[in-house]
Structures are given as C-alpha cells and as structure tokens.
Amino acid sequence: MRRLLKTNMFPSTATYSSPSKLEASDHKLWSDEFLELGNGSLFYVYKQDPSVYDTTTMKPTTKQPLIKQIYLNRKIGVGPKDLEMRIIRNRVSPNSDGDFTHLEEGTLEFDSAHTYAVVRQVYDMWRGTIDSIMQEQEAGSGFGLTHRVAVHFNTDVTVHNSDTPRVKAEPVVNQWLSGQLPSPEKIACQVTYLKANNELENVFVTQADLGLAPLDMLYIFNPDNLEARSELEDRVRLYVMQNPELAPQPDTVLKISYTIADTNQFSFFEIAPLIRSLRALLLRSRPLRPTDMMLPTEASIEASGVMQLEKSRVAFLETDLKAINNAKLQPLLTQLTNVFPAEGPITETILANIDNYIETMIDICKTLSLYGLQQTGFGIFLETKGGIYKNLRQLSEEIKKRWQGRLDEYNALITHLPLEDRERISVLLKAEQLISTSSLDLADKTIAQIQAEVEAKKAQFDTKRSLFEGFSKTTKTKLYQVLNDFNTLLIGPLPYTDFDSQPVLLTDIHKAVTILAQDIYTRAQQLANNLSKLFDGIKSKLDEYDLQADRDKQLLLLTDAAKAVFGEEFLLVPSFLLSEKQGNELAKAYTSKESLLDHQKTIVGNSFPIDDWLYGVARVREKMHHLENLLFLTEALQTKLPDLQPIQLPFETGVPWLALEFPEAALEKMKRENLLYTSLYAGDFNQMKNQSGLLLDEWTEVIPAKTETTGITFHFDKPNSEPPQTILLATPPKISGAWQWQDLVDTLHSTLDRARIRGVEPQQLDKTDLSVFLPATILATTWRPITIATDLAIVNDFINKVDNL
Numbered sequence: 001m002r003r004l005l006k007t008n009m010f011p012s013t014a015t016y017s018s019p020s021k022l023e024a025s026d027h028k029l030w031s032d033e034f035l036e037l038g039n040g041s042l043f044y045v046y047k048q049d050p051s052v053y054d055t056t057t058m059k060p061t062t063k064q065p066l067i068k069q070i071y072l073n074r075k076i077g078v079g080p081k082d083l084e085m086r087i088i089r090n091r092v093s094p095n096s097d098g099d100f101t102h103l104e105e106g107t108l109e110f111d112s113a114h115t116y117a118v119v120r121q122v123y124d125m126w127r128g129t130i131d132s133i134m135q136e137q138e139a140g141s142g143f144g145l146t147h148r149v150a151v152h153f154n155t156d157v158t159v160h161n162s163d164t165p166r167v168k169a170e171p172v173v174n175q176w177l178s179g180q181l182p183s184p185e186k187i188a189c190q191v192t193y194l195k196a197n198n199e200l201e202n203v204f205v206t207q208a209d210l211g212l213a214p215l216d217m218l219y220i221f222n223p224d225n226l227e228a229r230s231e232l233e234d235r236v237r238l239y240v241m242q243n244p245e246l247a248p249q250p251d252t253v254l255k256i257s258y259t260i261a262d263t264n265q266f267s268f269f270e271i272a273p274l275i276r277s278l279r280a281l282l283l284r285s286r287p288l289r290p291t292d293m294m295l296p297t298e299a300s301i302e303a304s305g306v307m308q309l310e311k312s313r314v315a316f317l318e319t320d321l322k323a324i325n326n327a328k329l330q331p332l333l334t335q336l337t338n339v340f341p342a343e344g345p346i347t348e349t350i351l352a353n354i355d356n357y358i359e360t361m362i363d364i365c366k367t368l369s370l371y372g373l374q375q376t377g378f379g380i381f382l383e384t385k386g387g388i389y390k391n392l393r394q395l396s397e398e399i400k401k402r403w404q405g406r407l408d409e410y411n412a413l414i415t416h417l418p419l420e421d422r423e424r425i426s427v428l429l430k431a432e433q434l435i436s437t438s439s440l441d442l443a444d445k446t447i448a449q450i451q452a453e454v455e456a457k458k459a460q461f462d463t464k465r466s467l468f469e470g471f472s473k474t475t476k477t478k479l480y481q482v483l484n485d486f487n488t489l490l491i492g493p494l495p496y497t498d499f500d501s502q503p504v505l506l507t508d509i510h511k512a513v514t515i516l517a518q519d520i521y522t523r524a525q526q527l528a529n530n531l532s533k534l535f536d537g538i539k540s541k542l543d544e545y546d547l548q549a550d551r552d553k554q555l556l557l558l559t560d561a562a563k564a565v566f567g568e569e570f571l572l573v574p575s576f577l578l579s580e581k582q583g584n585e586l587a588k589a590y591t592s593k594e595s596l597l598d599h600q601k602t603i604v605g606n607s608f609p610i611d612d613w614l615y616g617v618a619r620v621r622e623k624m625h626h627l628e629n630l631l632f633l634t635e636a637l638q639t640k641l642p643d644l645q646p647i648q649l650p651f652e653t654g655v656p657w658l659a660l661e662f663p664e665a666a667l668e669k670m671k672r673e674n675l676l677y678t679s680l681y682a683g684d685f686n687q688m689k690n691q692s693g694l695l696l697d698e699w700t701e702v703i704p705a706k707t708e709t710t711g712i713t714f715h716f717d718k719p720n721s722e723p724p725q726t727i728l729l730a731t732p733p734k735i736s737g738a739w740q741w742q743d744l745v746d747t748l749h750s751t752l753d754r755a756r757i758r759g760v761e762p763q764q765l766d767k768t769d770l771s772v773f774l775p776a777t778i779l780a781t782t783w784r785p786i787t788i789a790t791d792l793a794i795v796n797d798f799i800n801k802v803d804n805l
Helices: 002-009 024-029 082-091 112-119 123-135 165-169 171-180 214-220 231-242 268-282 312-339 347-369 379-415 421-435 447-472 479-491 507-547 551-566 580-591 593-604 609-617 622-636 741-758 769-773 794-804
Strands: 030-036 042-048 142-152 187-194 200-206 255-257 644-649 674-680 693-704
Touching (some): 171 214, 171 268, 187 268, 200 231, 214 268, 231 255, 231 347, 231 379, 379 421, 379 479, 507 551, 580 593, 593 609, 609 644
Antiparallel strands (some): 142 693, 187 255
8 A cells, every 4th residue: 555655646646547447356345436626636435345344343354455545636735625525524424433444464554534634624634644654754733834936927028920930939938038148149159260371260159140039049058968960059050151251161170169258248158057047947847827826725626717828829830831841841852852763863963953952951951940840950961061072172182282292303303404315305204204194206306395395284284283272272162163163173174184194083072962962852851751740730739729618628739739849848838817806815915025024124134035045945946946046147147037026825914924934923823824925027916917927846844833742652563563763772870780760761851951952053142141152163073973072182182292203
C-alpha cells in the first residue's frame, strides 16, 4: 500500500484507475464506491462485500484490505462539496466506525483518522495524514499558508504584419520581455575575419541586425548550447556574408566572439544569465488561471472561469506557411526535380543555377526557422559553398606557385647564357620547355631570332600566370561566376595547355557542386513533406476548434496546433476575466497592499521586507532563485523588472503580511486558510481588464502551533514496526549498575536547557544587558569533532612548542 501511494499520489497530476480494471477475482470480493470530491479529484473506496464477513465475529474471513486502492488528485486541493459529503457520510456510517485499519501485515496502517478528517471537512488534517504517509513522518499542527508567485502581462498589445511568427502567436510575452532585455540594438557579438588584403576586419553584429524579437531570443539563444551550427551562429554568419558593405569571400573563416561587444553594448555572453533565468521562469511555468488567485478551498471547476485565446493567434500559421510553400519551396522543388531526372543529373544546368538554388534554400530555411521548425539549419550550405570556392582558389594558387618555380628556373638560365652558339641554343631550348609545351622550329633561324621567340613565349607565360594570380584574389562571390572564370583560364585565349602539360581537371569540383545541389534537393523534399503533415495537423485542429463548444477544449486544440509548429516548449498564454466577486476582493487587497507591510516597516524596522522575503526563499526554491537573479541582472543591464507586489487573501483590514514575522496578537485571527499571492504586475491591477500571466511558483507552509501533543515510542515486536526518528542517548552520572529514574529526568531537563542556550543567537543578545560581552567568539568547527567545544586552550600548546624552538 505504501508503494502504491508513493507512485500514484505525486506529482499533483495523479494517475487514475478505473474499478473496471480490477481482476475478476477482486470484483467478487469488493463492491466499489466512486466519490468525486467536486474539484476534479477522484476518491475510490473499495469496501468489502458483506458476504466475506464472519456473521458471528463480524470480522473479515479473508485478508483482503478494506481499502484496495486510493487515488487522490491534489492538483487543486479543495474539499468535497456538500453533495459529495453526503455520499461520504452514507458510505462511512457509524455502524462501520470508519474503521479502515484492517490491512494485510506489512502494509500501511491507514486508520479512521483520515476518513474522519474528510467527513468533518478538516482538510488540513486530511492532507496532514497523507503527508505523514508520503514523508514517513508526523505532520505538525498549526495553520497553513499557500504561497503563489506569478507574473502578469499587459493584454493590450497590437500585432503587426512585420512581427516574427512567434510574436504574432504570443505578443504579450514578447512585450514583457522587451522590458527586461536590453534593446536589440544593444545586444551584440564581434565577428573577425581576414580581408582580401590580409587585414583583419572586426564587425559587430547586433540582435537588430539578425531580425530577432525578444521572444525569439528566448528560444534561439540557449546559453548552455552555443555549439557550432546553432541557429544563432547561422544567422550571424549569413548576415556578415550577405552584407554588401563587408562582402567577405565565401571561403572566409569567420571567428564569432559572443563575449565581445562594442562600447555601450552588451555581449551575448553578458545577457546569457538573464536568458537562462527567463527560460527557467517562463518556459517551465503554466498559464495563470482565476483559481490561482483565490483560496484553495474556494477553487472549483465552476470558479475556474473561461480561458480566452483568439483563434487568429494560431490560424495565421496555416496561411503563412502555405504562402512560403507555394511561393518559394515548390518552385525550387520543381527546378531541382527537372535537373535530377532518373537518367542522372544534368550537370551543366546545375552549374549554371547552383547559386540560385543555394540562395533560395537559405532564404526558405531562414524564414521557416523563425517558426521553430526542424531541419531548417542553413549554415551547412554556406560551409559547403565556401569549401568549393576554396578548392577552386587553391587550385589556382597551386598553378601560380608551380609556375613561379618554373619562372625562377627560366630566369636563372637566361641570366647566364653561354657564349658558344651551340651551348647557347641548348640553354634557350631548355628555358623554353619551362614556359611552353610547344617547341621552336630552329630551321633557318639565327640565335637572335630563337632568343626573341623564347622571350615572346615567356611574355605570354607571364600574362597567363598573372591571370591565375588574379583569380586567386577574385572578389566575385557567385560559384557559377568563379567556375566560369576558371574554366576560361583553362580553355580560353592562351589556353592552359600551351604552358603546362600537367592536367588540371574540374571533375571533382563539378561533382561537389552536384552533391551540394542534391543535398538542397533532399532538404527541400524533407521540408515539403514536413509542411504537408503540418498543414493537415493544423487544419484538423482548427476544424475541430470550429465544431467544439467547450472553451477549455478549444483552448487545448489551439495550444496543440501552436506546439505542433513551434515545438513543445512554446508558451501560449490565454487570458481570462475575473468574476465580480473575485475582482472586488482582489482590488481591495491590491489597494491595501502597502498596509500589509506596516508591521515590518514600522515595528520591526525592516525597510525592505519583500526583498528580505525573496532573498530567503530564493535559497531553497529554484524558481525563486531565478526570480532573484532576474532582479539583479535587469538592474545591471539597465532595464527594469516590475516590483513584486504582495496581496493576502482572504482580505481583512489590519492583518499583517504572514510571509515574515508578524505580531503574536494576529495569530488567533489567522488560524484559517491563507493565500499569499505575490506577483510582478505589468501595471496597476485592473479587475475590469482581461488578466493574463504565468504561475511561476507555488508552495505551502505551516506556521507551527505553540504546543504539540507528543507521545513516547517503545519497541514492539511486530513485522511492520519501525524505529523512532529521534532518540536521546543518556549515560548515568554514577556507575552504580542500575538506573535511577531521577537521573533520567535530570538528563532530559539538562539536555533541553542546553538546547535552549544553544538556540540563542548573538543578535538576540544585542537587546539585553549581555550585549556588552559581545562580540563573543564563535567557532565554525571544533578541534575534536566528537564534541561541541570552544577549545581555545589548544593554542597554548603551539605557543609552547614555538618558544622551545
């Protein structure tokens, strides 16, 4: 039973099991009772069939437990309604004594206290019983506090056609983020590359240059994943490559430094912690509901209100994606299908149009990536194009270097021509072979004529060599242009074969271009297939939305459609209107929020109570740590996070804020259910406007009672017995061979007295006469860890040793 409760009761979204799923043998012994607690919770009670009882002793004749399974959904955590309470009272009658204690040996003892708590509507006791089961320790008494921390968004936001897709779908979150992040013009990285003249060029690329909205940054810029070929890096490289003022070569190596920015700018590295905390808060929180702003016992399905989400915030996805598909992707697919027939690729057409294929595919991927679609990375196409471009330039550079060696040999021979005619002719012919693949006809020619013709060939060689040198420094960026220019060098005027017999083949280059086109074709087919599935999925959801009357199901359909495109992480925040009663109470609480802090500010003397509370809970709650981090970082980045504003429900004038120290006189008034709702508001709370936001964190606390009824524990030889959680180990003051009761009493009193003394902090002595003895010496560690002692005399031993040296 214990294992069953542990696995099925937590987290708050519990697993439900229908009685129909029980084995046939179980149906024979059990008659199931289904209780609905009015808040969406399920409570299954399986009571034993009377036929399995001994009619004389009224004890079960089998070892089947009275409670077979208990499934609780504490997602909302309210008690049962009156109707359901009557059902419970009918099922748990006085005749049965509410006795749920008969369980098999070795299983959990689950007694009537739990049932009694439910019947009497003592929900704290009910939850305490469950907590004692789950945490395997007794729950203390006191009164509970429910803390909820939220962020509210401004719902009056206009969407523009120029907005990115994510902003069109979720404009309110984008507007809120724009207030927390520096302006797009102030977020930058540095890109360094080598210009054609071998000079280093540094350029700063900003978020605005990349065309990214604040909401896009939340999804694209992952501070923990800045590996190569990320979407952010692809966009930075593309911006530099396509900037006409910069115009680097396609094979230029770009060094991107996210840690460097220009003056009066912030680097991507500097905003990384802010983005990390924003992602933790926004992407791991659920949308706010009306029930989040009311007491847990007041929450119900009827009180949850109507969540509103305009269909247009999702419907545009189908229209926009179809426009991209029809205007760009399908024409590209048609072109590529024509150049890749079954017989094989048409290389000439591919070479002539490769630049168009690359540019169109990059533009498609760049556009679709803003929708969060998969397989939209385009950096690989830039790299492949740069690799082909580099291979061509290297080929030209190799020819230039090889010819430079031949030119050096030629000059060495010509500079030292022999005087004897035969030897002179021999040297000239040898020099000619270095710069030409053809041989001179020596018939009827003088030495002067032969030398003149050799020098003429050398001039042509110089001209051709300078053309190759110029190609290696070309400023053209189109693959087709450089391929055509290089081919002209090989077969055009003064063909390459007139000067060099070593073959230069472009087969590998042409093959690489064809493979690049094939990769583009494959990517286009994948995108087309993915979009086709998306269109069907979105249309199906929107059609079902039109036929659905239930607003909650409509909201779920729109959310599913948006996540099908943008991904599971995408945040879609609906809005809602508050009821008049709830709105009035919240408005009163908000108007009187300053009076909540009067005790802290005037009596305690704490000028920043909310800050103190935040810094405290941030140490033990992850999301509150990120909220604290957000507060620090927005100030450092010269932006402004809205102030945390606390309200407390139920609203009552003069009641202090229970999140921090409060006067003892207020204790009696607060022995009830309390909600401490603390939020970042986009502006002053207006009960008449649509509300929209996220529930960032939620937890409960118990303010302990002054007294607790305790018990003693002793060993009892039973299979399910457990040792106590706390023991006092005492030693007798006198070795007499036997214990004296008074010795044990004195030991207990001494232990408690010493515990009280150790519990006194220095700041508590500041207000007493003992303050003159402060500061006292406080040691973080002891010399002998076996005991707690300020053994300062140990220093004397070291002093004596030093004196004896």
